[in-house]
Amino acid sequence: MTTRVLIADDERLIRSGFRAILGAEPGLDVVGEAADGVAAIALAAELRPHVVMMDVRMPKLTGIDATAHLVRTMPEPPRILVVTTFENDSYVYDALRAGAHGFLLKRARADELLHAVRLVARGDSLLFPAAVRDLALRHAPVAPDRSGIDRLSEREREVLRLMAAGLANAEIAERIGVGPETVKTHVARILGKLDVRDRTQAVIAAYESGFVTAGGGRRG
Amino acid sequence: MTDPHGIRRLVDRRAGLRWTHLLLGAALLMPFQVLASTVVGTTGMADGHTALVAQLMALALALPLAALAGLLPITRSLEGPMARTFCGADGEILTSSAATWPARRRASAWFSLHTLLGGATGAVSLAAPPAGVLLIVLPGLGHREPGLPWLHPIATHVWAAPVLGTALLVLPVPVSYTAGRILARLAPALLGPTPADRLAAARQRADRMAERARIARELHDSVGHALSAVGVQAAAAARLLRTDPEFAATALAAIEETARDAVAELDHVLGLLRDEGDRTAPPTLADLPALLDRTRAAGAEVDYAEDGFEPAVLPGTLSREAYRIVQEGLGNALRHAGDAPVRLCLTVREDTLEITLANPLPPRRRTRAGGGSGLTGMRERVALLRGSLVAGPDDGGQWRLTARLPLGSTA
Numbered sequence: 001m002t003t004r005v006l007i008a009d010d011e012r013l014i015r016s017g018f019r020a021i022l023g024a025e026p027g028l029d030v031v032g033e034a035a036d037g038v039a040a041i042a043l044a045a046e047l048r049p050h051v052v053m054m055d056v057r058m059p060k061l062t063g064i065d066a067t068a069h070l071v072r073t074m075p076e077p078p079r080i081l082v083v084t085t086f087e088n089d090s091y092v093y094d095a096l097r098a099g100a101h102g103f104l105l106k107r108a109r110a111d112e113l114l115h116a117v118r119l120v121a122r123g124d125s126l127l128f129p130a131a132v133r134d135l136a137l138r139h140a141p142v143a144p145d146r147s148g149i150d151r152l153s154e155r156e157r158e159v160l161r162l163m164a165a166g167l168a169n170a171e172i173a174e175r176i177g178v179g180p181e182t183v184k185t186h187v188a189r190i191l192g193k194l195d196v197r198d199r200t201q202a203v204i205a206a207y208e209s210g211f212v213t214a215g216g217g218r219r220g
Numbered sequence: 221m222t223d224p225h226g227i228r229r230l231v232d233r234r235a236g237l238r239w240t241h242l243l244l245g246a247a248l249l250m251p252f253q254v255l256a257s258t259v260v261g262t263t264g265m266a267d268g269h270t271a272l273v274a275q276l277m278a279l280a281l282a283l284p285l286a287a288l289a290g291l292l293p294i295t296r297s298l299e300g301p302m303a304r305t306f307c308g309a310d311g312e313i314l315t316s317s318a319a320t321w322p323a324r325r326r327a328s329a330w331f332s333l334h335t336l337l338g339g340a341t342g343a344v345s346l347a348a349p350p351a352g353v354l355l356i357v358l359p360g361l362g363h364r365e366p367g368l369p370w371l372h373p374i375a376t377h378v379w380a381a382p383v384l385g386t387a388l389l390v391l392p393v394p395v396s397y398t399a400g401r402i403l404a405r406l407a408p409a410l411l412g413p414t415p416a417d418r419l420a421a422a423r424q425r426a427d428r429m430a431e432r433a434r435i436a437r438e439l440h441d442s443v444g445h446a447l448s449a450v451g452v453q454a455a456a457a458a459r460l461l462r463t464d465p466e467f468a469a470t471a472l473a474a475i476e477e478t479a480r481d482a483v484a485e486l487d488h489v490l491g492l493l494r495d496e497g498d499r500t501a502p503p504t505l506a507d508l509p510a511l512l513d514r515t516r517a518a519g520a521e522v523d524y525a526e527d528g529f530e531p532a533v534l535p536g537t538l539s540r541e542a543y544r545i546v547q548e549g550l551g552n553a554l555r556h557a558g559d560a561p562v563r564l565c566l567t568v569r570e571d572t573l574e575i576t577l578a579n580p581l582p583p584r585r586r587t588r589a590g591g592g593s594g595l596t597g598m599r600e601r602v603a604l605l606r607g608s609l610v611a612g613p614d615d616g617g618q619w620r621l622t623a624r625l626p627l628g629s630t631a
Contacts, residue, residue, distance in 0.1 A: 011445065013474055017452030020460055020467055085448045106448040110455040 002029045003121045006047060008040035008063065009033075009055035009083065014106065018053060021110045028117065037061025044070055044078055051121050052078045054100065056091040064095045071099030071197075081120045101200055123198075144210040148194040156193070157211075159186045164203045164212045230397050233530060234308045238400030239392075241306035243345070245338020248331075249286065253339070256281035279339065283332055290331030291324050293317040296411060299330055303407045304506055305532040307400070311408025312510045322414065330410035337399040345392040355385025432493055439489045446482035450475050504539035505531040505566075508546065512564075515550045521561040522550070528568040538625050541601055542566075542575060545609070548598060549577040549621045571628055572607075577621040581613060598623075 005022055007030060009015050019030045031047045034040040038060045044052055052070070056063040063082060070077045082095040082103040092103050101123070104116045152160065155176075162172045169187065173180040187199065196202050206212045229235065256278040260266050266274035289295070300315035307313075318324040354368075358381040413421065457471035503511070508531065515522055531539065546564065553562040562579040595611055602609040607625035614620045 011449055013449035013478065014452050016474075017449070017456040017471070020456035020464070020471070021452075024459055024463065085444050107451050110459055113455075 002027055003051060003117070004029050004031045004047070004049040005117060006031060006040070006043055006049040006052045006078070007033050008035075008037070008043075008052060008058065008066070010035050010058045011055075014055070018113070021113060022117065025114055028114070037063060037066035040066045041069055045074065049078050051117055052080045053083050053104075053117070054080050054095070056082055056084045056095055062091065064091055064098050067095050067100050068098040079120045079123060081116060096200060097204055099197065099201070101198065144208060146209050146211070148205060149209050149211045151193045152190060156186055156190050159183065160190055160202065160206050161212060163187070163190075163199060164206045230393055233528065235393075235397055235400065237306045237308065237530065237532075238404065239341070239345075239396040241302060241334075241403065242338040242341040242396055242399055244302060244306075245334040245336075246342030247338075249282065249335035249339045249342075252282035252285045252289070252335070253278055256285065283336060286335045287328050287332040290328030293319065293324060295331050296323070296327040299327065299334065300411050303330075303403075303411055307404045307407050309404040309407040310509050311513065312412045313407055314412055320417075323417070326410045326414075330406065333406065333410075334403065337403060341392070341396050341399050344395045348388045348391040352385045352388030352391070355381040355388060358382070358385070435489060435492060439486065442485060443482050446478050450478050453478075502540050503543050503547075504536065505534060505543050505546075506539070507543060508566075511543070511547060511550065515554065515562075518554055520550070520554050523561055523563045524566075525564070526566045529566045529573070530568075534573065534627065538573065538605065538627065541605060542573060542623070542625060545575055545598055545602070545621075545623050546577070548595070549575075553577065553579040553619075568627070571626060573625045573627060575621070575623040575625075578614075578618045581617055581619050 005028060007015050007018050007022075009018070012035075015033045015035075019033065022028045022030050031049050032043045034043050036058045040052065040054065040058070040063075041061070054063040054067060058066075061069075067080050067082070070080065077099075080095075080100040082092055082100045083106060084092050084103065085106050087105060096103065102116060102120045104113065108116070149157070149160075158176060159172060162175055167175065169180050169183045173183045176183075187202075190202055191198065194202055194205050196205055203212075253275075257275070259281060260274055260278045266277050269277075294317055296318040297315055300313050303309065304313045304315065318327045359378050453471040453475050457468040457475075460471075461468045512522055512524055534542070546566075550562065550564070560580045562577065565574075565576045567574045567576075595609075599609050602623060602625065605625055607623060609621070609623045611621040612619070
């Protein structure tokens with residue numbers, strides 16, 4: 001099945017460049033372009049893409065607000081890949097907390113871009129560059145809420161740590177020596193116990209509660 | 221090195237400069253004194269008094285007049301440079317016109333003090349030595365004493381006269397020394413910036429910096445976005461070069477235009493940022509006291525000594541380069557040595573200015589024995605001035621910088 005992609009970015013050259021790269025790939029189809037957040041929401045509702053490449057800074061409505069709106073209001077929202085020029089943009093973190101599923105730098109190679117779109121469409125893994133780790137720690141609340149983490153079993157905590165490190169299910173399975181189905185069950189239980197929507201949110205919770213720190217060190 | 225406890229300081233070059241400064245003060249007093257004398261004479265205020273008393277009455281009138289004149293803003297732009305050149309004071313002295321009333325009042329106080337102490341020193345310098353000589357030869361004059369009124373009491377103890385005479389002969393020296401010290405002490409307080417001035421200047425600087433930072437950030441943003449777009453278009457063009465050459469051609473055209481515009485913007489903004497930076501004149505060794513103050517304020521202990529060093533008579537290029545050397549040296553010491561004391565010494569000997577800077581090396585030695593790019597640039601410029609620069613660790617565990625700059629080498 002072809003993956004349908006909507007591109008939302010206020011710069012014409014970025015839109016046309018992404019469209020050309022994605023359009024040349026079999027299995028990917030660019031169904032529309034939006035130049036601002038309002039158009040992004042409208043087109044997402046109308047065209048029902050699988051993936052939205054969402055620029056963070058746009059006029060009328062930012063990528064963050066558009067993401068939050070789509071995730072909240074649509075019964076089956078598209079997977080949202082946040083795209084940004086600068087790595088340290090604090091908007092990126094906000095977009096992730098609003099429900100985006102991954103993020104990508106505009107300076108990524110064409111191969112990385114295609115890889116990212118496919119991954120996010122599959123929903124199987126995360127993109128968590130080091131910069132986001134740093135942002136997560138900067139935004140960690142002063143009084144971290146460890147209640148969710150405390151509910152996790154020892155095995156579940158291990159799985160969460162590996163998720164935070166950016167490993168896919170298959171890789172986690174290999175690391176801890178169980179089958180991939182087992183890992184899927186653990187992940188589902190983690191999402192339930194932490195009361196989060198998806199893997200991205202689970203990892204954010206891990207950082208914000210102080211469960212995981214930037215150096216990959218552990219605090220219990 | 222200047223020996224702070226020796227008798228040499230009474231007659232060294234700094235003392236000489238301060239004496240000159242005091243005489244200039246006396247000269248500045250003259251117009252007011254003459255005016256006041258005329259008034260005293262015309263109104264007959266001093267009738268029945270001696271000439272000396274008349275002069276003192278005139279002085280009592282002249283000083284308030286001088287104080288009034290000192291309130292003019294231009295006073296500081298005259299007195300400031302003089303004080304900087306001659307007083308050998310520690311601290312910042314402003315040479316701009318005094319704009320605020322507090323600054324004008326302080327400049328007026330300085331002017332009054334300068335003229336008063338200058339007048340006194342000048343009077344003593346002119347009157348005491350001749351009187352001293354006269355007293356010294358008095359015993360030899362016998363009956364041919366001049367009929368000066370003030371000689372009469374001394375005539376009875378004529379053999380004490382030479383002693384008194386010698387004292388009078390050298391009297392200008394301690395008088396000038398003391399007056400000079402007073403002025404040097406007060407110069408930064410009366411002619412320098414107040415804490416309020418410093419605050420205002422700092423705020424202005426902060427505003428300027430903030431504005432430049434804003435301009436720089438915007439540039440960073442705009443160029444970053446332009447390069448991003450160029451990157452994406454180039455990637456797309458590369459992938460579609462054979463399958464869709466039309467697109468590739470359009471993409472390349474877009475890349476060209478974007479790149480050109482971005483460089484033009486860089487050009488424009490860099491020009492803006494550059495203009496802001498070049499407005500101040502490069503500092504010379506006359507600005508050394510302020511540099512030492514700032515370094516000490518930054519937490520470093522600086523032992524400063526000088527010998528035969530007068531910033532005023534050094535050629536401009538040499539002075540500016542010497543300042544840079546000291547600045548670089550102190551900066552390095554601050555960075556590497558932390559709070560170990562730094563010894564800085566500026567000596568003028570045999571027509572050469574010698575700068576030595578020494579600080580103990582930190583326990584963890586850095587392997588840059590030759591120094592970084594700052595030192596390389598310095599070496600080149602010192603070579604152009606036909607001087608020498610040696611920097612590196614010595615066998616006493618210290619890091620030592622020695623620069624020698626010949627005085628006669630610059631235009």
